[in-house]
Amino acid sequence: MxxxxxxxxxxxxxxxxxxxxxxxxxxxxxxxxxxxxxxxxxxxxxxxxxxxxxxxxxxxxxxxxxxxxxxxxxxxxxxxxxxxxxxxxxxxxxxxxxxxxxxxxxxxxxxxxxxxxxxxxxxxxxxxxxxxxxxxxxxxxxxxxxxxxxxxxxxxxxxxxxxxxxxxxxxxxxxxxxxxxxxxxxxxxxxxxxxxxxxxxxxxxxxxxxxxxxxxxxxxxNWPVNGDQKITALPELPTILPCVPKRCIITRPDAVQTAIRIGKPLFNRLHPDFQGLTIVNTILGGYFGSRLMSNIREEKGYTYGIASHLLSLRDSGYFVIGSTVKAEVWEETITECMKEIDRLCTEKVKTGELELVRNYLTGQIQRSLDGPFQLADQLRALWMHDLDLNFLSVFMELINAITPEEIRDLAARHLHPANLTVVAAGPMKSSD
Amino acid sequence: MEYTRYLLDNGLRVLVNSDYNSPMVAMNILYDIGARDEDPSLTGFAHLFEHLMFGGSANIPDFDSPLQMAGGENNAYTNNDYTDYHLTLPFQNLETGFWLESDRMNELAFSQDSLDVQRKVVIEEYRQRYLNQPYGDAWLYLKPLAYKVHPYLWSTIGKEISHIENARLSDVKKFFYGNYAPNNAILTLSGSIKPEEAHELAKKWFGPIPSREIKIRNIPQEPVQTDYRYLEVQRPVPSPAVYIAWHMGDRFSREYYILDLLSDILSNGMSARLFLRLVKDRQLFSDIDAYITGDRDPGLFVISGRLASGIAAESGIKAIHEEIARIISEPIAERELNKVKNRAESQFLFSNMNVQNKAMNLAYFEWLGNADMIGCEMDLIRSVTVAEIKATAENVLRETNCSCLVYINNGEK
Known part of the structure; x- marks a missing residue:
């Protein structure tokens, strides 16, 4: 056979x-x-x-x-x-x-x-x-x-x-x-x-x-609205000031490993680039076979896990990479993360990798809707922005239509390494 | 849960639950090999090996990529008793799951590179979960305190990092051929699949794999404990913590169900006794929990908690023993027992809500002896009486059967 x-x-x-x-x-x-x-x-x-x-x-x-x-x-x-x-x-x-x-x-x-x-x-x-x-x-x-x-x-x-x-x-x-x-x-x-x-x-x-x-x-x-009940208007969210990228080091001499966060504020599901950037994020660090996992875990063995996320708040959103790594290699890990992001911003993703991510993501959407309570979780997250399942249908279409050029351009527009804030907390050992 | 069972000629058991409400199929393979089967000088190996199962098989260089290409997702875990691999796929691409899982059951690639990298990954997992967390190493101390002979004395991650560092490729090969075999595995499926179709696919992909000789396990059983055991560790923790463990019966004993319910009476939910009395009323603990380890061989009944600010560990331990004394001296109200039974019943229902959980539950109960046991679980739980809880508590929660681990703040920040 x-x-x-x-x-x-x-x-x-x-x-x-x-x-x-x-x-x-x-x-x-x-x-x-x-x-x-x-x-x-x-x-x-x-x-x-x-x-x-x-x-x-x-x-x-x-x-x-x-x-x-x-x-x-x-x-x-x-x-x-x-x-x-x-x-x-x-x-x-x-x-x-x-x-x-x-x-x-x-x-x-x-x-x-x-x-x-x-x-x-x-x-x-x-x-x-x-x-x-x-x-x-x-x-x-x-x-x-x-x-x-x-x-x-x-x-x-x-x-x-x-x-x-x-x-x-x-x-x-x-x-x-x-x-x-x-x-x-x-x-x-x-x-x-x-x-x-x-x-x-x-x-x-x-x-x-x-x-x-x-x-x-x-x-x-049993919970009627009284005529004299005052409705509190929701307070407006203060303006979010532009984030100046920084590098913060928190030294904890007793720690055994170093925790890393890399990212920046972005936007939520309502932004026209959100779905496209979700695909970019998947390639980078959004699944087990992602570039970050392949590089930092499967090739170098620096960590048990590394992942990136796009999170959606009511009036904002952010991108973040998170990992806990071997103490001596924290700087190298940050450098490698930046390299991977830069590669996404400058090089077109190969057809095979894109095909894999397309199929993985469509499978993932189906999986996320399996079982009544998982389905409810998905709809809850969409409902916060007054979105419904149509959002996912549109996403399915985009997953199958997006091009390598579009992916590269989305990454370059939103994830330029120079704009990312880096935080590291650990014993701050060096490899040399 | 309805299912159909097949037995292949090579000894592989195949169980199928059809659920056409799901667009997915979940596939679960359980290998009857866990940390209890390890060589005491090579602990953590079953778990390290689980990582290597993703490093390529004889004909497929990488497990994950083709699965992701088919829209699938997978994971695995190892515990004291067995190793479980599970994946889900859109039903249209189920055959890819058969192709992947059968090739790695047939023969691994045995790659030195994969071993070198996964040793490092597992060492970082060891550090992240056990060493880089306050109280993270509790079980690395509690298990060898409670067990002196039985291999449950070491943790799935391994006794020490050096055991992982010392793993050789020759050990990997020996482990594979000695444990990974159709006659030592259970394959279960749940989702949009007809039982006959699953059977055909199983015969096609798993049928040709030869059965292998599996050594009959001979696990040294733990002698009866005869004296109270106490261990104090000093750590820069924010507040003291206690972990108290008693030996109990195995997974097949009646004691298992009785003590499972007793642990619920003590700590499952916000109206449970330890929470109401020791956290809220007496404010001795900021957090407390009671549970059974749930192992196949005789396991442990455990109560663990972090002390509230300014409370000494001894006061907490004393209060726990007072609660145990009350279980024995004052009969539990029928309503209280019914409450935890109702809760167990609904948690059982809630645990069968998606195809992955169903495939996993099916495999677990088949491994215990027969998947039909799923249908008997609730009857067994319902049959537990107030008198049995009292008698079992009296017999198990004794001082000479008890091991106590205490974390003391060593004054460092």
């Missing part, structure tokens, strides 16, 4: 069929419904424009989010958790720079009591001061651990460098910032941002027609 020749490869050009529907609850909250999955489980995402960019004090947004399930007027945090867990359901809470959310996973058969409980928790949180003190103390402990990790030192510094340490996107919280936050600050943040006008809901599962009336009961009909 012929083991040398790869079986014929078929190029996949179409997205799988996915059913989504847009509607509104009785109180006007916009809803996306995704019919997907076969198991009797479902997910409800409550998404608020309540990220850290809107806060007056550092940690206000994340502590508000974290404290919501910690008690209502008549329920303690422990009893709330107990009831969710008794129904075999669980929720995740998170807050990033733009959005904060509460995501509920539930068995279909228990969705009603779970939503009923969550609506009390979300609409009437008590923010008890004692619970807040415990959460603050534990957060401080985990920050102390983080501060010993070169990866988190490099990540924090990189963030400050690219957006400026006073910009809402660039601010990095330190231990000293957390101690002064009081419960009143959380109550105020909650009333301004966790309300109907800053909320969107996503419902995912095999029988969304059955869930929608329940979601409307507990987050629509």
């Amino acid at each position: 012929d083991r040398k020749t790869i079986p014929e490869i078929k190029t996949v050009t179409r997205l799988p069929l996915i059913h989504t529907e847009n509607t509104r609850l009785s109180n006007g909250i916009p809803v996306v419904i995704i019919a997907a999955g076969t198991e009797p489980v479902c997910r409800v995402d409550l998404v608020f424009e309540a990220g850290s960019r809107y806060q007056d004090n550092i940690f206000q947004a994340s502590l508000t989010n974290q404290m919501i399930p910690e008690g209502t007027g008549n329920l303690t945090g422990g009893s709330i958790a107990e009831e969710f867990e008794f129904y075999g359901s669980y929720f995740n809470i998170s807050a990033d720079r733009d959005e904060a959310d509460i995501t509920i996973h539930s068995l279909e058969k228990h969705l009603e009591p779970v939503l009923s409980l969550m609506s009390q928790v979300l609409i009437h949180p008590a923010f008890p001061e004692e619970e807040l003190n415990i959460i603050k103390a534990n957060r401080i402990e985990s920050m102390k651990v983080d501060d010993q990790r070169v990866e988190s030192l490099a990540r924090k510094q990189f963030n400050k460098e690219i957006y400026g340490e006073n910009h809402p996107y660039g601010i990095v919280g330190e231990i000293a910032d957390i101690t002064g936050i009081k419960s009143a600050a959380l109550t105020s943040f909650h009333s301004r941002f966790y309300n109907q006008s800053h909320c969107r809901i996503m419902i995912t599962g095999p029988h969304p027609d059955q869930y929608l009336p329940l979601v409307d009961q507990y987050f629509g009909i």
Whole structure:
């Protein structure tokens, strides 16, 4: 038999069929419904424009989010958790720079009591001061651990460098910032941002027609907008100043390896070059066979892993390469990264490599839509920019149409090595 | 989960779950070889070898590129007991997966270059995961404290970096022919594929691979522990931490299910006992967890936590023992037990939500003995009683069965 020749490869050009529907609850909250999955489980995402960019004090947004399930007027945090867990359901809470959310996973058969409980928790949180003190103390402990990790030192510094340490996107919280936050600050943040006008809901599962009336009961009909309720306009994001490329070294003599971040602020999914640059980024460091992985890991063995990313925020975006490398070779790694970027900016990618990346990316899109909850994650990320699956159809077309010249020009336009900020945290040993 | 099982003449087991809702097919190959099978002077080898499986096979110079060309993605992991390789592909290109996986099961390229580079990569993985993190080396100390004889005493990454540095190409060849064989593997598929088609493809690509002689494993079993073990390590950590481990039964024992539920009662979720009592009420820990290692041979029941600021390790350890004493002296409420059973049931459902997880679960349970066990898991969990938890806690969570590792801050910043 012929083991040398790869079986014929078929190029996949179409997205799988996915059913989504847009509607509104009785109180006007916009809803996306995704019919997907076969198991009797479902997910409800409550998404608020309540990220850290809107806060007056550092940690206000994340502590508000974290404290919501910690008690209502008549329920303690422990009893709330107990009831969710008794129904075999669980929720995740998170807050990033733009959005904060509460995501509920539930068995279909228990969705009603779970939503009923969550609506009390979300609409009437008590923010008890004692619970807040415990959460603050534990957060401080985990920050102390983080501060010993070169990866988190490099990540924090990189963030400050690219957006400026006073910009809402660039601010990095330190231990000293957390101690002064009081419960009143959380109550105020909650009333301004966790309300109907800053909320969107996503419902995912095999029988969304059955869930929608329940979601409307507990987050629509039971949560009317009062006539005198003031709607807080979202504060404008201050202008992001141009980033002056810098080289920052953080010396940690005890560290065993060096963490590296290289990148710059860019733009988000709404920019016409975003999709093209995603293809550029894939070639550079966006998959296991990428140029950075081939060079730094598979050829030189300097690291366990290296990757580059294009991240999309509501009003910005950034490009970043991240790796943790053998202490002695940090400078060489940075030089090699710059070489690889320069090569993308000046040389045309070869047909074979481009073909591979085209097929890999289309497979990746399909994979990212497999399973109802992965699909929900993808749609959530798009929905932040009011985009839908059409964004991915257009991307599929571009993946199959983009030329080597276009790739080179996109790289040269946006990723010139001289414009990149470099952060390295480690023992700062030298190879010579 | 429905599936069809086939047995090839060379001993390869093939299990197929059809799921036409997915545009993908997931393929999982589990080899019955793990860190417990390693030579004590060459630990970490099973995992290093897993890296070499991507360095080219007899007819295909590089594993990843053709897979990516076919729109695929893959990964692998090694644990104490087995090594697992998994990939997903658009269903149209499934045959590429058969082509790739069968060639590397048939014969590796045995490249010196690949060995040289992957040794370095694995050493950096060792540093990144175990040495360059606060508390990162805990398991490198806890395992040899709890195990004196059984190979679970070393970690999958290896006892020490020198073992990885010392790996030779001759060891690689010997390891391959001694362990990688159709009769020592399980192939599972889940996704848009008919069982008959998968069977035909399996016969075509894997059928010609000869069975190989696999040495019957003879793993020294751990003698019963008879005294309390305690080890203190001094590190520049922000706060003390404790890791307490007790020997428990193997994967097939009833104890496994009982203690799995007990670990949930103690720490799974925000209403679990250790979290409510020791983190929130008494504020002794900033973080605490209870879990079982889940190994095939007799494993460990572990409670680990970081102390809250200003709290000494001894106070934390004492409080943990008080909670254990309460499990034994006061019967657990039925509702509390039902809560963790409900949670286990829903987590089981949530773990079967995409084709990759389904293929992986199928392979794991088949490796345990029979994929049909998947269907019995919930019944076993549901059958655990309050009395059994009390009796098992009393029998397992004893002082003479216990090993305790403590991180103490050595005063450095």
